[in-house]
Amino acid sequence: MVKIAVMGHGVVGSGVAELLQKNAAHIAAKAGEEIVLERVLDLREFPDLPYADKFTKRFADISDDPTIQIVVETMGGLTPAYDYVKACLLAGKSVVTSNKELVAQKGDELLAIAKEKGLNFLFEASVGGGIPVLRPLDQCLAANEVSEVTGILNGTTNFMLTRMIEDGMPFEEALLLAQKRGYAERDPSADIDGLDACRKICILASLAFGRHVYPAQVRTEGIREITLTDVRLAAAVGGVIKLIGKAVKNGEHVSCAVAPMIVRKEHLLSDVRDVFNAILVRGDAIGDVVFYGRGAGKLPTASAVLADVIDEVKHLKARKYLCWSAGAPDYAIDFGLLPARMLLRVRADADKKADLAAAFGNIEFVTCDALPQDELAFVTSAMTEKELDAALKAVSGAEPVRRLRLAEL
Ligand code: HSE
Numbered sequence: 001m002v003k004i005a006v007m008g009h010g011v012v013g014s015g016v017a018e019l020l021q022k023n024a025a026h027i028a029a030k031a032g033e034e035i036v037l038e039r040v041l042d043l044r045e046f047p048d049l050p051y052a053d054k055f056t057k058r059f060a061d062i063s064d065d066p067t068i069q070i071v072v073e074t075m076g077g078l079t080p081a082y083d084y085v086k087a088c089l090l091a092g093k094s095v096v097t098s099n100k101e102l103v104a105q106k107g108d109e110l111l112a113i114a115k116e117k118g119l120n121f122l123f124e125a126s127v128g129g130g131i132p133v134l135r136p137l138d139q140c141l142a143a144n145e146v147s148e149v150t151g152i153l154n155g156t157t158n159f160m161l162t163r164m165i166e167d168g169m170p171f172e173e174a175l176l177l178a179q180k181r182g183y184a185e186r187d188p189s190a191d192i193d194g195l196d197a198c199r200k201i202c203i204l205a206s207l208a209f210g211r212h213v214y215p216a217q218v219r220t221e222g223i224r225e226i227t228l229t230d231v232r233l234a235a236a237v238g239g240v241i242k243l244i245g246k247a248v249k250n251g252e253h254v255s256c257a258v259a260p261m262i263v264r265k266e267h268l269l270s271d272v273r274d275v276f277n278a279i280l281v282r283g284d285a286i287g288d289v290v291f292y293g294r295g296a297g298k299l300p301t302a303s304a305v306l307a308d309v310i311d312e313v314k315h316l317k318a319r320k321y322l323c324w325s326a327g328a329p330d331y332a333i334d335f336g337l338l339p340a341r342m343l344l345r346v347r348a349d350a351d352k353k354a355d356l357a358a359a360f361g362n363i364e365f366v367t368c369d370a371l372p373q374d375e376l377a378f379v380t381s382a383m384t385e386k387e388l389d390a391a392l393k394a395v396s397g398a399e400p401v402r403r404l405r406l407a408e409l
Pocket of ligand 1: 129153154155156157183191196295296297
């Protein structure tokens with residue numbers, strides 16, 4: 001019998017407790033031992049739950065209990081999750097977390113402590129919710145040199161963009177609907193400003209390339225500015241707008257970004273709709289692999305957490321998987337240095353077309369009903385952001401309104 005504790009009885013933590021009770025026999029058979037929920041840390045009280053007697057408000061009831069061998073952290077955020085997880089590892093307990101902010105900021109340090117202590121620190125649920133992606137990336141694709149990872153990593157924004165694309169719903173209305181359905185947070189900025197996707201691409205890049213990429217090293221842009229005009233222009237160039245997280249190996253360096261990008265309609269990722277997530281990994285032997293499924297939600301995420309718990313139960317005396325080294329300020333280089341085709345909207349008179357063509361070279365003008373009269377829109381050939389800025393500067397009377405990268409897939 002192995003005793004575990006859960007820290008944080010929110011959506012995911014309560015899902016872990018629920019699934020552990022519901023599938024107890026099956027989980028015990030998989031783990032080879034019974035897994036017992038010994039403690040739940042939360043400041044709130046849940047007197048009606050069948051495991052109400054397990055609740056505590058004192059972290060020490062977990063950290064100082066030598067019979068608890070595995071701790072699940074589902075509190076979210078850095079404080080106090082970071083201190084608590086570190087203390088658990090230092091106290092000799094293996095840890096499972098679903099907390100992407102914690103792993104994206106502190107993964108290298110916590111993995112190093114786990115390694116030194118001969119413990120496991122696993123976090124499959126931190127990326128893609130219930131989609132198995134970190135373990136396959138680390139294990140099944142281990143023989144590949146991975147050159148890039150591209151993903152639709154945030155369910156809330158993908159739901160909103162799907163409504164904008166398919167129903168012509170304005171951004172604000174799509175956000176309200178996402179909130180009503182319980183997808184978006186009350187303060188949805190982590191979703192719509194790209195921070196959540198940023199944390200997830202950090203974890204994927206760190207694992208795929210072996211060195212920590214920190215959130216501050218990822219150029220991050222959300223979907224707040226995206227309008228139905230952009231959506232229609234994207235359709236006019238044969239694509240859909242998706243919030244894309246991308247990490248590209250660049251020699252000894254890595255370039256990472258989160259931004260709304262245009263995905264061409266014939267690509268698999270363009271069909272990832274609603275709250276679904278997908279992660280494409282490109283390896284030199286396997287080619288492209290896509291992991292697809294529910295990226296958020298109580299039970300999908302709990303299923304990934306409990307799979308990690310089962311793995312830790314089976315490996316209480318051995319370390320396995322998931323390791324990367326610390327990052328460095330010069331490891332990540334600007335994503336804007338990677339050339340790409342761009343869709344540009346500029347405020348300019350129609351007679352500026354020739355000047356724009358002269359400055360940008362080979363461009364294709366596009367339009368849609370919604371494009372304001374005083375704007376021009378066009379797609380460039382592949383160029384870096386620096387080249388694009390220089391070309392824009394060379395044309396007087398063309399004021400930039402929006403730039404959207406065409407995802408290279
Ligand atoms: N807010 C996140 C999303 C939850 O919408 O994808 C899962 O990380």
